[in-house]
Amino acid sequence: MTALLEVENLVKHYEVGGGLLPRLLGHKQPRVQAVNGVSLAIRAGETLGLIGESGCGKSTLGRAILRLHEPDSGTIRFAGTDVVGLDAAAMKAMRRRMQIIFQNPYASLNPRKTVADILAAPLRLHGVAAGPALRERVMAMLAAVGLSAEHASRYPHQFSGGQRQRIGIARALILNPEFVVCDEPVSALDVSIQAQIIDLLARLKRDFGLTYLFISHDIAVIGYVSDHVAVMYLGQIVESGPARAVLRAPQHPYTRALMSAVPRIDRARQGEPQIRLHGDLPSPMNPPAGCRFHPRCAFATGICRATPPPLRQLDAMHSVVCHHFPEVMP
Amino acid sequence: MTEPLLAINDLRVAFATPHGLVRAVDGVSLDVRPGECLGVVGESGSGKSVTFAAVMGLIRPPGRIESGSIRFDGRELVGLDRVDYRSLRGRDIAMTLQDALTSLNPALTVGTQITEVLLAHAEDLPSGRHARHREARARAIEMMHLVGIPAAEHRLGDYPHQFSGGMRQRMMIAIALSCRPRLLIADEPTTALDVTIQAQVLELIAGIRATLGMSVALITHDLGVVAEYCDRVAVLYAGQIVESGPTASVIGAPRHPYTAGLLASVPMLSNLDRRIRPIDGQVPGLVDLPPGCRFLPRCPHAAPVCVSTIAMRALEHDRAVRCVR
Ligand SMILES: Nc1ncnc2c1ncn2[C@@H]1O[C@H](COP(=O)(O)OP(=O)(O)OP(=O)(O)O)[C@@H](O)[C@H]1O
Ligand SMILES: Nc1ncnc2c1ncn2[C@@H]1O[C@H](COP(=O)(O)OP(=O)(O)OP(=O)(O)O)[C@@H](O)[C@H]1O
């Protein structure tokens, strides 16, 4: 089965601080290694869930895949096309097929535009529809995300958080994309509203035949919505595989620690050995040598401090980047 | 039953706004018992922070405590004057604010901020100026060690921005705990933090609670946090408590449709095949609410009687619910 989206060795670093003088003097600029050699594949109609702590590079990865941030290197193939090589015109056409729902429903909508204008803008930009057809499409999209026609003439601030997220979803879907990056679509919402949006995204996925990259730091949400998951740490994927397999039997020490730290409503982890991480996420400007996780890893040995760990397959689908896990190779 | 350390009775807090009177807290009664951890959960805007701001004497105009009583260790706090409140805050009751990441003063070193609290409140410091400061400094370092700040003695001179989010949150807790309060009110102490850091902070609070025999009111919107760290839970909805009781029994068999709805809304890691069921609709605005059950428009069990005023009703096993079913 071929993938709809294939990313290989994607790298995106940000230059920060430094200023002009050190640059003129040829000093090395400090760089945030936000995404550092990520490979992943998503099959058509599936959801890949991306988990990881704040600052590990999830949003950067999502945006780099859509070339909203230009990647430094690596390849992105979408439906057989090399996205990185596309010129501006071809990329614009490609954008219709690849969209994003932004992390913050409060900041990502223009406060001076009505909902109708917000939804019409992509249709106008791409010359997809005009006049009555355009209005019809906007109304149909509003209905699809559970808003009514009377909402069309209102401004973003007149909506609750959950409704704003619906508007963000409608904007992402109005061009009929095939692939959508959902960047923390429910994180800013109340629990009871989160479930509404998760249900909505699942229904839209079915109805429109969508493929998702679903970003969240909530592991239970990721487990619920995803077919496959990828666990990210300091700019790299450390474990990936079928969602149930990874979450039922996490292999990488970081995935285990994450799972162990999630408070459980049913207290299901009581009695399980607790893996506690000490210390904070190291700076992505100066990531640790060897395995990037080694300063916080309970299993780290000499080789972990010196050599980046290899990618090892537990089975055809489930892979782990670690020197010591999985313990027993099949 | 032992006397509660904190007893809130029929508290009403309102804010005068251009759109009308917002009754943010509307008849809340709750207890925090000696040594226990009470979880307080509820939707954004349900009145969690305002309830405990009232306990701390922090309601300022246009807000006003309209009626009700707040007793701490038997002493009435509603109407207490500022001077008395100041000696109570920090020493007997301490609160870590929800926006802790911004509520540290960016212009002062963390060492200054923590020793200020100690100098203002700690009663058993030596009397000489130098001795007082030396002792306050030593205790500040001890508190920072306690909350897991490495090399604390070298970091007293650092400013808040030089710490990560998790460390700043732990600094807030260090400041709150520096005078060993009998009640800690922790308002969403981990909401902005990653799960691995959240676990560190919550275990820190639980550990200190056990060592000091302190009571804790833990405000959160995460039912998992409640399940793992709280003895009892109070569920707020639109300014009222709708359900309370021992955590395991409330979560195991919720009696209020809102509590049941919340539990059905969240995916469970241990049972990912369980379909989640959202609660339809949204929270009502707090202006001009009709007298009936506030959850009525979203309730799958709504009946004609639900439009009348519904009081909190005691059930057996230390539970109570605001629902007629
Ligand atoms: N425009 C930028 N310029 C410089 N650094 C950036 C920029 N955007 C992100 N970063 C840095 O890159 C790293 C990865 O950030 P990113 O936003 O991708 O993380 P994330 O995993 O999405 O985090 P969160 O869960 O908080 O959204 C962080 O260290 C961040 O500070
Ligand atoms: N200074 C104020 N003026 C007017 N209304 C206020 C003020 N402070 C709070 N409110 C209102 O009181 C209600 C309760 O607010 P509160 O902060 O207690 O909610 P909360 O349960 O803590 O929510 P969150 O989970 O978002 O922190 C809200 O509707 C809020 O808008």
Ligand code: SF4
């Ligand atoms: S490679 Fe070593 S340090 Fe890295 S996760 Fe595996 S055991 Fe831990």
Ligand SMILES: [Mg+2]
């Ligand atoms: Mg992000």
Ligand SMILES: [Mg+2]
């Ligand atoms: Mg609050």
